[in-house]
Amino acid sequence: MRRRTHNSAAADLRCDSCGAFPHPGRGRLTLANVAVMLPIELVVHALVIGTELSYFLKVVVLAVTATALVIWVAEPSVMHLLRSWLHASTLRHRNRLVEAPALWRARVILADRPGALEKITHRLAGLNVNILAIHVHTVSTGSLDELVLSAPGGLAERDIVDALSAPGNAVVGVWPTTPLALVDGQTRALSLATCIARDPDALPESLAEMLGGNIVPHQQGALPSGPDVLKVPTAWTGPLVIQREGNPFTPAESARAHRLAELAEIVDRKRQVQAPKCPSPPRAARLPR
Known part of the structure; x- marks a missing residue:
């Protein structure tokens, strides 16, 4: 037979390292101790007072x-039998965290037929997942939809992938994200363009932030290639290589990166033209012979 486990919710509060429970609230712990200790104290006092021991020995025995x-009976019993009540506030806080909505970013290539987006929308709604934003990228195989999803906290990545994997669709990836993902790509690109206008040397970091990838250093040897690698030519630093493993770049993202690099080059040239030239040293006066 399978044994039933009691207080399974409270048991989840155990520390992963030492196995101890968090310290309960002082008020609840005091009430629980009084409730268990008071009957024990009354029984012990009734038994000891009825004996013929001296007053001093009665006090010592009590x-x-x-x-x-x-120490050996009351407190362990309280901590075991009433642990769900003792840790009720912690359990409520934990349940709120678990049930809190989580943000996910997903990319899926939809089948090129009517109703493809509506189908995955219904499947996500069945999981109580809300689509907060959607950006459509045109790719060679059809349309790549980038979705920002709000899902219940207990929902796993596999559940979202299964919902998006309708027949004919190709799920590029699903990643946890932050509220910053709700900023659309155009707004993010314009914000970074403002930074580039102030400091064109910040181009590598701006490209990495805009595309969500990593800059591949030139000292690495043979540079990687593939759909998840983007090379952006620049006039003064050489080509910048951005890699985003498992997440291919779309033509729209490539166009934004190239335009941002062009802006950085224009600002840099203008900065060089406006830089004050160092005056040439005065010529020494020629003395008459």
Whole structure:
């Protein structure tokens, strides 16, 4: 037979390293201890007072017996039997965190037929997943839809992938994200363009932030290639290589990256033209012979 486990929700509060429970609230712990210790104290006092021991021995016996019962019986029983009540506030907070909505970013290539987006919308709605934003990228195989999803906190990545994997669709990837993902790509590109206008040397970091990839250093040897690698030519630093493993770049993203690099080059040239030229040193006066 399978044994039933009691207080399974409270058992989840155990520390992964030491296995201990969090310390309960002082008020609840005091009430629980009084509820368990009071009957024990009354029974012990009734038994000891009825004996013919001297007053001093009665006090000693009561003190030792009550202390031993509290340490070895009462407190362990309280912590075990009433742990769900003792940790009720922690459990409520934990449940709120678990049930809190989580943000996900997903990319899926939809089948080139009517109703493809509506089909995955219904499947996501069945999981109580809300689509907060959608950006459509045109690719060679059809349309790549980038979705920002709000899902229940207990929903796993596999569940979202299964919902998006309708017949004919190709799921590029699903990643946890932050509220910054709700900023559309055009707004993000314009914000980074403002930074480039102030400092064109920030181009590598701006490209990496805009595309969500990593800059591949030139000292790495043979540079990677593939749909998840984007090479952006620049006039003064050489080509910048951005890699985003498992997430191919779309033509729209490539166009934004190239335009941002052109802006950085224009600002840099203008900065060089406006830079004050160092005056040439004065010629030494020629003395008459």
